[in-house]
Amino acid sequence: MKHYDPKTLEAEAQQFWADERIFEVDEDPGRESYYCLCMFPYPSGKLHIGHVRNYTIGDVISRFKRMQGMNVLQPMGWDAFGMPAENAAIKNNVPPAAWTYQNIDYMRSQLKLLGFGYDWKRELATCKPEYYRWEQWLFTRLMKKGIAYRKTAPVNWCPVDQTVLANEQVIEGRCWRCDSEVERREIAQWFLKITDYADELLADLEQVDWPEQVKTMQRNWIGRSEGMEVEFEVPGRESLMVYTTRPDTLYGATFMAIAAEHPLALAAAAQNPQIAEFVESCRKTKTSEAALEKMEKLGMALGIDAVNPVNGESIPIWIANFVLMGYGTGAIMSVPAHDQRDWEFARKYGIDIRQVVEPLDASTVDLEQGAFVTKDGRSCNSDLLNGLEFGAAFDAIANKLEADGKGQRQVNYRLRDWGVSRQRYWGAPIPVINCDSCGMLPVPESDLPVVLPEDVEFEGIGSPIKRMDSFKKVNCPQCGGAAERETDTFDTFMESSWYQERFTCPDQGSAMLDQRADYWSPVDLYIGGIEHAILHLLYARFYHKLMRDEGLIASNEPFKRLLTQGMVLKDGSKMSKSKGNTIDPQDLIDRYGADTVRLFIMFASPPEQSLDWSDTGVEGAYRFLKRLWTAVQQHVAAGQAGSADTDGELNDAQQAMRRKLHETIRKVTDDYERRLTFNTAIAANMELLNSLVRFDDVSGSGHKIRQEVFDSMVLMLAPIIPHVCHRLWLDLGHDSLIIDHPWPQVDASALVQESIEMVIQVNGKLRGKIQVDVDADRGSCEAAALANEQAARFIGDSPIRKVIVVPGKLVNIVV
């Protein structure tokens, strides 16, 4: 008997798939399409376990859908721009482009070794001009529509390296390379008006089949709120505009807080050295939300008052380090009694805390302990609002302020416009030319793409194209005079926001997309890490709508169904190069073969759950494959089933074997289709194999049943362990292709049972088991349970208070 030899068998199967171009697919309007997409990788060097998990899930589903008769597209490509290439370039003295292309070549070979069924003719890399030119093209269209615009926004600035740092590059407030203290600096950047689409992004979440937790995170991130914009006059100066969701608490406003970069603060700083010093110190904070919220809240009184529009009261204006100029109006009103952050600030600086909302149940509130934040309250100390609950108070004050011209109702979003400028080299150039006389102009369509020079000296400090005249110096497309190119590049989320569409027509040279996109789109199932639940998925949804509004695509949403894979952790935290805790799957592939690696990672846990990596147990997966192989080979060696004695009734063991098989098919199909839990699908097949090994019926009927079980089992496992199943299918005597063989069907007649087991409980504790007819009624179940000896022991002479019968499950006797 041949022994299980994964190396040879996997190479043969892969060769066959490649030679026959099995996974290359075309549009076929006559067939139902299924587009299965995994988040493409950043080419960081080699695959890590998280990739293997992600791409195995995608391949399993793709192969399953294909066996169900669908025209399945499963493409793969490279999210090839990004910071790690720049870091590697500095470290190894290779240009980012060369490093990236090397990594792509190696990682592609790894993906091929794992046997993933990709349509490689659609492969793309986002760092190629033929890809990013369309992103540049769309951006120029968006400039003309006013969706792309320029404004200032804060960045982390290293004063020594004279460069912008990513949040990741700021370690405890210091530059990761030179350890100098990082400052916040406002610079002009390009933005996309995602806020114009906020309502649609919110509403369309109803249309997608995504995990509820992801939809919740997106809703919270968008953060729609209904509030008011209110004007506070500042005598002798420009008034302050603030947004508040709690205009009902206006009578409790005891101070205003403004950003350090606010014009009012800057003006005061020019007069007062102490204020200037404070303003300066406010720049020593990171830009990240987490850092901003966790830092000590500091402030300084400006010595200027604003006038509360509802009661004419003068309240002090403070500069506060937690208010940022770039977000909202750069000013807020503060109500310490009813906002926890304001409360803490007021306590620290001895500012009045004035209660203007009381509990509905008329209990008292201890404002010494903290703010009373809820909207479930009634206004007090608020003049015309007194006694009103939130909704009524809101309307009353809104009407008054609108009548007085001091404010208006406004819907606001927590979501901010998408800043797409990066001051880095390894990204797609922003297609803009700045002319002193004509201003910022989009690069004309005929001049696209703006190609990023790849052959550069990369020193690390600053982007090389920022000092490269051959790149920078151009003639103005409008007046023809000397002008300069924009040297910032796009956020890499731009590339990953539309690749799913480009995969449908990657060879289209004269347009961003063509009609093929509407055949495949939207993606039927998108699979990727839960860490992308907000940013990437929100930007991709937004970008899809931009492409739709440009007439490029018909659908509203890019991803119909979403499977968020849990993270693969190592020692309890995210794997990353910087932590040096990445796991290379290559050793496992070399030692056991691709099928073992695929089987093990799918068996280890359900896809949505995070998985702390450990490779104990890989042996078990390998052992199962050997057992399966051996069992099939022994069956095949036993020869063809005799047909003479197969016509009669099946005996009990034979019926039980067939029932087990068809119960397994039913369960496994549901696991693949609805639950997406491959670990339980595998476990069910392990059980089935265990049952089959114990089924030692050597009759013709027995052999025939064994053939049926092996055929079905190999079909059910083929998506997970495709190489060995490809081979076993042939060994089982078939000359068809397993990859296109229909998925096994449940034979309902095999599931029929005459009697079932029911559990007897006494006071909810398991005390015995009985066999009853399938169609036994409640009364006979109850009678059988009460007649049971075991149960009787526990009932003793206690009176029976109640008997609960759950048909087909259990009888609970309450005494």
Next chain:
RNA sequence: GGCGGGAUGGUGGAAUUGGUAGACACGCUGGAUUCAAAAUCCAGUUCUGGCAACAGAGUGGGGGUUCAAGUCCCCCUCCCGCUACCA
């Protein structure tokens, strides 16, 4: 700080709609096979007590609802992800 998620034997996990907790594996223990080892096969394996039959306890901690709670509700602890320039 905010938002989202998680915690079940020595380990990974199962229990799908409130109904038998621990399926299926890993590991471990014992046995068979072998000159020996590897591989393979068989048996056992939640904890406590007991030779056993069996009994009691048990799903991060505390409370609650229910005939019945890993599952539902309230409070708490710890861990993970995201937090707008990591991807």
